[in-house]
Amino acid sequence: MAAFYSLLAVLALIVIPWLGAGMGMGALFGIVLPYIAIIVFMVGFTLRIVNWAKIPVPFCIPTTGGQQKSLPWIKNNPWDNPYDKRGVVMRMLFEVLTFRSLFRNTSVKLQQDGPKVAYSSEKWLWGFALIFHYCFLVILIRHLRFFMAPVPWAVHVTEFFDTIMQIGLPILYQTDALIVIGLLFLLARRVFDGKVRYISLMQDYFPLLLILGIALTGIWMRYAVKVDVIAVKELAMGLVTLHPHLPKEQLDPSVYAHLTLVCALFIYFPFSKLMHMGGVFLSPTRVVPNMSRRAMWVNPWNDPSVKPHSYEAYENDFREKMIEAGLPVEKQA
Amino acid sequence: MAKYPPPEELIKINYTTPVKSWMDTKTAFRPGNFSYPAKPDILKYLGMPNPRVWSPMDEDWKLPPDWKRIVMEKFREKLKKYRSFKIFMDVCVRCGACADKCHFFIGGGDPKNMPVLRAELLRSIYRGEFSAAAKVLGKLAGARKLEEDVIKEWFLYFYQCTECRRCSLFCPYGIDTAEITMMARELLHELGCNINWILEPAANCNRTGNHLGIQPHAYKDMMDFLCDDIEEVTGKRIRPNVNKKGCEILFITPSGDIFADPGIYTFMGYIILFDYLGLDYTWSTYASEGGNFGLFTSDKMMKKLNAKMYAEAKRLGVKWILGGECGHMWRVINQYMLTMNGPADFMETPVSPITGTKFDAAAGTKMLHICEFTADLIKNGKLKLDPSRNDNFVTTFHDSCNTARGMGLLEEPRYILKNVCRQFYEMPENTTREQTFCCGGGAGLNNEEFTETRLRGGLPRGNAVKYVRDRHGVNNLACICAIDRATLPPLCDYWAPGVGVSGVHELVGNALVLDGEKKRTTDLRQNPLPGMEDEEE
Ligand code: SF4
Ligand code: SF4
Numbered sequence: 001m002a003a004f005y006s007l008l009a010v011l012a013l014i015v016i017p018w019l020g021a022g023m024g025m026g027a028l029f030g031i032v033l034p035y036i037a038i039i040v041f042m043v044g045f046t047l048r049i050v051n052w053a054k055i056p057v058p059f060c061i062p063t064t065g066g067q068q069k070s071l072p073w074i075k076n077n078p079w080d081n082p083y084d085k086r087g088v089v090m091r092m093l094f095e096v097l098t099f100r101s102l103f104r105n106t107s108v109k110l111q112q113d114g115p116k117v118a119y120s121s122e123k124w125l126w127g128f129a130l131i132f133h134y135c136f137l138v139i140l141i142r143h144l145r146f147f148m149a150p151v152p153w154a155v156h157v158t159e160f161f162d163t164i165m166q167i168g169l170p171i172l173y174q175t176d177a178l179i180v181i182g183l184l185f186l187l188a189r190r191v192f193d194g195k196v197r198y199i200s201l202m203q204d205y206f207p208l209l210l211i212l213g214i215a216l217t218g219i220w221m222r223y224a225v226k227v228d229v230i231a232v233k234e235l236a237m238g239l240v241t242l243h244p245h246l247p248k249e250q251l252d253p254s255v256y257a258h259l260t261l262v263c264a265l266f267i268y269f270p271f272s273k274l275m276h277m278g279g280v281f282l283s284p285t286r287v288v289p290n291m292s293r294r295a296m297w298v299n300p301w302n303d304p305s306v307k308p309h310s311y312e313a314y315e316n317d318f319r320e321k322m323i324e325a326g327l328p329v330e331k332q333a
Numbered sequence: 334m335a336k337y338p339p340p341e342e343l344i345k346i347n348y349t350t351p352v353k354s355w356m357d358t359k360t361a362f363r364p365g366n367f368s369y370p371a372k373p374d375i376l377k378y379l380g381m382p383n384p385r386v387w388s389p390m391d392e393d394w395k396l397p398p399d400w401k402r403i404v405m406e407k408f409r410e411k412l413k414k415y416r417s418f419k420i421f422m423d424v425c426v427r428c429g430a431c432a433d434k435c436h437f438f439i440g441g442g443d444p445k446n447m448p449v450l451r452a453e454l455l456r457s458i459y460r461g462e463f464s465a466a467a468k469v470l471g472k473l474a475g476a477r478k479l480e481e482d483v484i485k486e487w488f489l490y491f492y493q494c495t496e497c498r499r500c501s502l503f504c505p506y507g508i509d510t511a512e513i514t515m516m517a518r519e520l521l522h523e524l525g526c527n528i529n530w531i532l533e534p535a536a537n538c539n540r541t542g543n544h545l546g547i548q549p550h551a552y553k554d555m556m557d558f559l560c561d562d563i564e565e566v567t568g569k570r571i572r573p574n575v576n577k578k579g580c581e582i583l584f585i586t587p588s589g590d591i592f593a594d595p596g597i598y599t600f601m602g603y604i605i606l607f608d609y610l611g612l613d614y615t616w617s618t619y620a621s622e623g624g625n626f627g628l629f630t631s632d633k634m635m636k637k638l639n640a641k642m643y644a645e646a647k648r649l650g651v652k653w654i655l656g657g658e659c660g661h662m663w664r665v666i667n668q669y670m671l672t673m674n675g676p677a678d679f680m681e682t683p684v685s686p687i688t689g690t691k692f693d694a695a696a697g698t699k700m701l702h703i704c705e706f707t708a709d710l711i712k713n714g715k716l717k718l719d720p721s722r723n724d725n726f727v728t729t730f731h732d733s734c735n736t737a738r739g740m741g742l743l744e745e746p747r748y749i750l751k752n753v754c755r756q757f758y759e760m761p762e763n764t765t766r767e768q769t770f771c772c773g774g775g776a777g778l779n780n781e782e783f784t785e786t787r788l789r790g791g792l793p794r795g796n797a798v799k800y801v802r803d804r805h806g807v808n809n810l811a812c813i814c815a816i817d818r819a820t821l822p823p824l825c826d827y828w829a830p831g832v833g834v835s836g837v838h839e840l841v842g843n844a845l846v847l848d849g850e851k852k853r854t855t856d857l858r859q860n861p862l863p864g865m866e867d868e869e870e
Binding site: 001002005052053055056057058059060061063064065066067068069070071073074075077080081095099101102104105106107108110112114115116117119125129189193194195196197198199200201202203204271273275276279280282283284285286290292293294295296297298299301302303306307308309310311314315317318321322324325326327328 | 340341344345346348349350351355412413414415416417419420421423424425426427428429430432433434439444447449450453466470473474475498501502503504505506507508509512539540541542548549550553554575576577578618619632633636637638640641644645648666667668669670671672673675676690692693694695696697698700705708709712737738739740741742743744745748761763764766767768792793796797800
């Protein structure tokens with residue numbers, strides 16, 4: 001159900017601008033919506049991060065994934081159990097760039113005879129998640145050529161490597177194919193793996209389908225209808241230079257569908273789980289060092305009025321028995 | 334205790350998830366899957382809300398009349414106080430990487446024991462009550478209304494989480510279901526829905542200094558009694574100081590080490606070691622508990638119980654504190670103690686009086702783990718050890734969740750074990766160190782009535798033990814946690830019969846060669862040493 005409604009929503013986001021652009025609403029989908037989207041994204045994203053960052057981290061609670069730093073002759077694992085800022089930076093770099101925690105993933109098999117529980121390494125999710133995220137990044141960088149004049153050197157380099165296989169005409173970007181494969185895997189996992197299907201909600205299917213829609217419309221534009229790239233760039237440059245106008249050439253409606261999907265993603269982003277992009281940098285079990293036995297970690301709302309049951313009260317309660325047992329007391333009975 | 338099925342039956346676990354949405358699955362309480370509620374007089378003693386007689390099997394839970402408002406208010410408050418809570422409510426992508434990491438799911442197959450879904454039990458309310466969009470979309474967006482059934486569900490599943498953090502290790506964002514469980518339990522406390530096995534020890538600890546409610550004279554008695562046993566084995570009389578002022582070190586260990594088998598042998602190991610070293614140290618009856626069931630109750634309770642350690646150290650005028658073998662005690666010391674009750678600047682950074690090693694790892698808390706202390710002694714050649722005295726044991730090591738994933742104390746106990754016994758084998762890779770599996774009874778769930786669920790949760794650990802038992806003849810599971818020492822024996826009896834449980838320092842006590850001791854013919858359990866069977870009559 002959730003998957004079906006998500007699909008409907010994404011289809012609507014394709015059909016509406018497709019038809020709308022034909023009915024002369026190009027300015028709405030090509031100019032107004034992008035501005036709204038970018039503003040919502042920037043303001044929303046910032047507010048979310050600021051809101052999170054304002055909430056205190058009262059306790060130092062890293063999940064330690066390796067040997068602590070203790071005695072000098074015991075080898076410490078500074079990346080999985082960091083004891084200082086540098087260690088934390090390394091831990092986060094590995095986490096963000098290589099999805100280290102997901103890399104650890106195992107799956108469980110239970111054999112009834114025995115009985116035996118076996119654990120095997122499970123790297124599929126890690127692999128496809130990594131493919132998807134990196135392709136997304138590369139595609140994003142490639143798109144900068146629409147928004148920049150002159151096109152920066154780094155963007156050219158990215159494009160060069162992305163087309164290194166020289167397949168087809170226009171030459172195939174490998175990331176275009178890979179991102180679709182990655183997305184399809186993630187989607188299939190949600191639909192066919194019982195456990196994952198059981199926990200999946202509309203907000204899990206929707207972004208996947210939305211991004212899939214973006215990728216497919218993009219591919220459609222580039223390889224099927226071969227839209228007028230100059231005109232697209234004119235539109236994009238108009239937007240970034242704050243002189244928005246529709247290009248003189250008529251744009252293919254798929255451009256508006258693609259653009260609208262992207263805008264939807266931008267608008268949806270700050271309100272959704274996609275914020276994991278920012279949240280991962282603030283997750284207290286990952287970004288604090290394991291140091292609170294070395295140095296004081298301050299809790300801003302620590303309540304000084306919480307006191308232990310005092311020794312005095314304790315002794316008052318048990319004084320006679322303590323004296324009888326020969327235990328020292330502060331006050332004789 | 335509810336009767337529980339034999340292993341062949343328990344193992345028939347169905348991992349396929351139902352077609353029906355989890356929101357439509359009603360919570361089912363049956364003997365063996367929940368713990369008994371806290372007794373009213375204990376709630377009254379602790380000043381906690383809504384004391385009453387009730388049972389989870391009842392239809393009516395006698396919640397306070399405005400319970401919804403109470404829950405929502407506290408929910409909101411926690412979101413403002415803990416970034417962890419807020420982030421963990423917001424960023425989960427439901428990738429399911431954590432799903433099969435929880436021992437309760439592996440051993441039971443109930444999908445609500447998948448960590449992600451456990452968290453969704455709270456998250457669905459968070460969405461339904463705090464997010465406008467999700468409110469409109471309702472169930473599709475995983476949102477629902479706060480009903481009495483939700484509270485029942487929380488009670489069942491948040492008291493089926495041992496806060497072991499295994500799920501957190503595998504989550505790409507470090508989402509820690511243990512942290513979420515803590516929040517949920519605090520919410521449940523506001524309605525008076527809690528369990529006796531946690532609050533009675535907490536109440537005892539507050540008044541008598543330890544979980545078991547042992548009064549000072551009885552505590553001293555028990556120590557004397559165990560010293561008699563040591564005399565019998567070693568021929569040496571040890572007279573440990575109790576409540577003595579002006580010593581260099583205060584020693585604190587879980588009270589289970591003094592009152593429960595097999596913890597008592599670990600106790601013997603500690604004091605034999607300290608006597609051997611001539612350590613200037615004392616025990617305390619006032620701070621006679623290392624464990625802290627406040628960790629499973631609320632941040633306030635944790636702080637209150639923990640505060641005794643520093644208060645007593647100050648009163649006795651010690652230089653630093655040495656801590657015994659315990660799991661969650663060390664999580665509290667490592668991650669919370671200094672923050673809650675520091676700074677501890679009336680003490681000094683621990684320095685071993687024997688080796689002169691300064692332990693910078695404990696520079697803040699001034700509290701040292703006994704495994705760090707002993708490992709340093711062995712490394713510096715300060716102990717005369719005869720590992721052959723442990724030849725009756727073929728040992729493996731169980732990492733406690735708390736010392737593994739809340740601290741990272743992995744090598745020290747292994748180093749000690751390898752020096753005090755000659756036969757040591759590791760369990761399979763994915764079940765040890767940071768990936769270690771829970772004993773099934775952590776976070777205050779090591780009670781009798783919960784045994785069936787504990788055995789289920791113990792399947793992964795039990796199975797790994799069985800593996801090394803069959804392959805290497807392992808017959809002893811060493812650990813550094815008092816709760817492990819209580820929960821692992823029945824677990825091993827069930828899943829890996831023939832394997833016993835010991836503390837690490839029990840084996841140290843066995844191996845340590847004392848000056849002027851009599852020829853040892855038995856180990857600390859008074860079982861004959863290898864080749865000494867005849868000398869026993
Ligand atoms: S691993 Fe983390 S992000 Fe993935 S489902 Fe579990 S809690 Fe959510
Ligand atoms: S903390 Fe441990 S018991 Fe709780 S959900 Fe995670 S793996 Fe399961």
